[in-house]
Amino acid sequence: MRAAFIIFDNLTTLDFVGVYDGLTRLKTMDFDPEFSWEICAVSEEVHDDKGLRMLPTRVGGSLEEFDMVVAPGGFGSRPLLKDEAFLAWLRTAAHCKFKASVCTGSLLFGAAGFLTGRRATTHPNAYDALRPYCAEVVRQRIVDEGDLVTAGGVTSGIDLGLFLCEKFAGAEAKAAIKKQMDYPYGD
Amino acid sequence: MRAAFIIFDNLTTLDFVGVYDGLTRLKTMDFDPEFSWEICAVSEEVHDDKGLRMLPTRVGGSLEEFDMVVAPGGFGSRPLLKDEAFLAWLRTAAHCKFKASVCTGSLLFGAAGFLTGRRATTHPNAYDALRPYCAEVVRQRIVDEGDLVTAGGVTSGIDLGLFLCEKFAGAEAKAAIKKQMDYPYGD
Numbered sequence: 001m002r003a004a005f006i007i008f009d010n011l012t013t014l015d016f017v018g019v020y021d022g023l024t025r026l027k028t029m030d031f032d033p034e035f036s037w038e039i040c041a042v043s044e045e046v047h048d049d050k051g052l053r054m055l056p057t058r059v060g061g062s063l064e065e066f067d068m069v070v071a072p073g074g075f076g077s078r079p080l081l082k083d084e085a086f087l088a089w090l091r092t093a094a095h096c097k098f099k100a101s102v103c104t105g106s107l108l109f110g111a112a113g114f115l116t117g118r119r120a121t122t123h124p125n126a127y128d129a130l131r132p133y134c135a136e137v138v139r140q141r142i143v144d145e146g147d148l149v150t151a152g153g154v155t156s157g158i159d160l161g162l163f164l165c166e167k168f169a170g171a172e173a174k175a176a177i178k179k180q181m182d183y184p185y186g187d
Numbered sequence: 188m189r190a191a192f193i194i195f196d197n198l199t200t201l202d203f204v205g206v207y208d209g210l211t212r213l214k215t216m217d218f219d220p221e222f223s224w225e226i227c228a229v230s231e232e233v234h235d236d237k238g239l240r241m242l243p244t245r246v247g248g249s250l251e252e253f254d255m256v257v258a259p260g261g262f263g264s265r266p267l268l269k270d271e272a273f274l275a276w277l278r279t280a281a282h283c284k285f286k287a288s289v290c291t292g293s294l295l296f297g298a299a300g301f302l303t304g305r306r307a308t309t310h311p312n313a314y315d316a317l318r319p320y321c322a323e324v325v326r327q328r329i330v331d332e333g334d335l336v337t338a339g340g341v342t343s344g345i346d347l348g349l350f351l352c353e354k355f356a357g358a359e360a361k362a363a364i365k366k367q368m369d370y371p372y373g374d
Contacts (some may be wrong), residue, residue, distance in 0.1 A: 012208070014205065021200065045242075054239060058192050123369060152368075155368050156369055181341045182340025183342040185373075
């Protein structure tokens with residue numbers, strides 16, 4: 001399993017880091033030694049909406065080789081919905097086996113055409129914005145469509161990460177990772 | 188209120204970002220327009236324990252001018268407990284009005300001498316390591332000592348951020364920020 005964590009200017013960093021923390025523990029806690037990832041962007045440097053600057057491990061290039069693409073949200077997602085160069089890049093992930101989003105990351109998947117005919121969710125403030133892109137907006141924290149898993153706002157990224165840990169490595173792995181993350185919440 | 192978010196090599200990024208997300212919303216959601224912050228390190232670039240590279244907004248220099256210093260944890264905190272140059276830098280925060288830590292960030296405060304005679308907490312796996320530095324290790328998610336607030340492991344940073352939002356701006360601000368973070372957990 002090889003994952004691409006997408007980052008972009010004015011993302012909400014917690015959207016990205018919540019899912020990144022849990023999921024990468026599949027490797028760091030030895031549940032899946034083959035699990036690997038890159039942090040992917042279309043620019044050499046990315047800044048969030050509060051001043052943090054991050055350096056992706058990979059700039060541009062096709063996302064086709066990844067098994068999973070993970071998209072965060074944040075105010076920076078909005079201009080990208082009409083950014084044809086960004087969307088063309090994101091569409092290189094069209095045939096990745098798994099797609100997962102946090103918050104308004106699902107709008108990016110929508111604009112890329114990944115949600116056509118699918119059920120999805122997003123931040124509660126963005127349900128209306130998501131509607132045109134998908135078959136049904138589901139008011140749940142996690143919406144699992146098998147190869148596509150969308151999550152609610154910001155902190156739901158943590159629940160998404162743990163959900164994916166269970167999906168890929170089983171309930172025992174998830175429980176151990178949840179404990180290590182000192183996360184007493186969720187199911 | 189001016190806050191310094193400390194970052195260092197091999198930190199757990201979620202420790203930092205969980206508290207940073209909530210607390211900085213005091214400004215971005217207009218509860219405290221005067222709230223400002225810097226991301227502070229002793230090196231020009233910092234990498235976490237999973238490959239993410241970050242650029243601090245401030246490198247070195249005294250932390251004395253800040254009203255609050257916030258320390259994350261992670262495996263990278265361990266070598267710093269004996270790093271006299273780092274500890275000398277951290278001690279420039281000795282007279283900051285507030286100190287807050289997530290996870291093993293409290294060990295850093297301990298090594299800097301900030302916990303002498305105080306009650307504190309940390310990641311459950313690190314209770315023994317914390318004991319020599321403080322008067323009492325408290326097995327709680329948040330331990331509030333007025334000018335010193337320590338939190339449990341990793342995800343407790345989110346609860347810490349929300350706790351500090353209430354402490355500095357009241358229950359209404361906290362509730363609004365919690366809702367915007369789509370965080371249904373905690374009190």
